[in-house]
Amino acid sequence: MAANWKMHKTPAETAEFFAALRPRLLAGAAPFVVVAPPFPCIPAAVVAAAGLDVAIAGQNLYWEPRGAFTGEVSGPILKAAGCDYVIVGHSERRQYFGETDETVNRKVGAALEAGLTPIVCVGETLAEREAGHTETVLRRQFERGLWSLGVEQILNCVLAYEPVWAIGTGRTATPETAQAAHAFLRSLAQSTFGGEAAGHLRILYGGSVKPENVAGLMAQPDVDGGLVGGASLDAACFASLLG
Numbered sequence: 001m002a003a004n005w006k007m008h009k010t011p012a013e014t015a016e017f018f019a020a021l022r023p024r025l026l027a028g029a030a031p032f033v034v035v036a037p038p039f040p041c042i043p044a045a046v047v048a049a050a051g052l053d054v055a056i057a058g059q060n061l062y063w064e065p066r067g068a069f070t071g072e073v074s075g076p077i078l079k080a081a082g083c084d085y086v087i088v089g090h091s092e093r094r095q096y097f098g099e100t101d102e103t104v105n106r107k108v109g110a111a112l113e114a115g116l117t118p119i120v121c122v123g124e125t126l127a128e129r130e131a132g133h134t135e136t137v138l139r140r141q142f143e144r145g146l147w148s149l150g151v152e153q154i155l156n157c158v159l160a161y162e163p164v165w166a167i168g169t170g171r172t173a174t175p176e177t178a179q180a181a182h183a184f185l186r187s188l189a190q191s192t193f194g195g196e197a198a199g200h201l202r203i204l205y206g207g208s209v210k211p212e213n214v215a216g217l218m219a220q221p222d223v224d225g226g227l228v229g230g231a232s233l234d235a236a237c238f239a240s241l242l243g
């Protein structure tokens with residue numbers, strides 16, 4: 001279960017969150033947890049997550065390892081700061097910051113090169129869904145975002161299906177809608193990377209996951225976990241998503 005905090009929380013609030021979540025994680029039987037805080041909160045998160053089955057993620061990275069790129073953060077910097085994961089191609093980055101399938105592809109390669117597991121986000125807008133283009137969009141994002149990877153590399157990636165119309169809107173995909181998209185993504189993985197890799201690929205669902213709908217979504221055969229925004233900000237709420 002992955003928490004995407006977006007542009008929320010300070011380092012002090014990060015420590016408070018982990019202090020509140022720690023008893024739930026130590027109680028056992030929780031899924032593997034990933035938390036993606038804002039960059040300046042990563043050190044606090046790494047310290048607070050020590051001894052827990054929790055990995056820390058960046059929310060973005062640049063594809064060059066270092067250089068004169070003011071405002072950017074690279075894979076090697078995230079790795080050295082204690083991250084093991086990084087979100088790539090979130091729809092908010094595609095929508096507001098000019099992310100394209102091509103930049104997603106470069107960032108996925110850079111993440112893997114740095115020893116980070118990219119959580120690669122794909123998903124259609126409401127207009128695309130209503131026009132019947134969901135599968136075309138998912139295929140394009142999948143193929144252009146991941147074309148350069150081999151089987152070994154896809155096994156080190158996590159995919160996240162995040163329908164744009166469900167993100168932050170309170171409007172969740174039904175379990176059946178999510179399952180259909182996940183099954184389609186897994187079929188794309190199968191035709192590109194083979195059945196074994198497709199079977200191992202973890203595909204997260206993201207978009208208004210909350211305590212009321214998490215069980216139905218996670219019960220779907222091709223839904224392997226969640227990428228949670230709003231409902232991940234409160235430790236008690238996030239804890240209730242862990243089953």
Ligand code: PGA
Nearest residue numbers: 167168207208228229230
């Ligand atoms: P949400 O965000 O849970 O607030 O809809 C999910 C995401 O954007 O990853």
